[in-house]
Amino acid sequence: MTVKVLIxxxxxxxxxxxxxxxxxxxxxxxxxxALEASCPGIKARLCDEEGKPRRFLNFYVNEEDIxxxxxxxxxxxxxxxxxxxxxxxxG
Numbered sequence: 001m002t003v004k005v006l007i008x009x010x011x012x013x014x015x016x017x018x019x020x021x022x023x024x025x026x027x028x029x030x031x032x033x034a035l036e037a038s039c040p041g042i043k044a045r046l047c048d049e050e051g052k053p054r055r056f057l058n059f060y061v062n063e064e065d066i067x068x069x070x071x072x073x074x075x076x077x078x079x080x081x082x083x084x085x086x087x088x089x090x091g
Contacts, residue, residue: 001024001025001026001045001060001077001078001080002022002023002024002078002079003022003023003031003077003079003081003082004017004020004021004022004080004081004082005021005022005023005031005035005049005081005082005083005084006020006081006082006083007019007020007021008084008085008086010086011040011042011045011046011084014040014041014042014045015039015040015042021035021038021039023033023035025036025076025077026076026085027070027072027073027076027090028059028061028066028071028072028073028074028076028082029072029073030084031042031076032047032053032072043088045059046055046084049071052072053066053071053072053084055086055087056086057084057085057086057087058084058085058086059067060082060083060084060085060086061074061076061080061081061082062080062081063083068079070087083085
């Protein structure tokens, strides 16, 4: 299934400046692997040493936070949009 991935500006150095990338993946875990295959080095910025999404990054599938879905096992369908959003904190 082809899904559209929205890449935040700090990670666009891995995507040759592209803000969106189309990837083939059945779930978010496969999507991360597909991103690494086409954009070497990006996985280390997305995942911790255990391969889990980093705490300061949020992944959304069609505006739904994967933490409230199935995590990296969240199923993707053709045409889905996955957003990678750095967490923002402040006061």
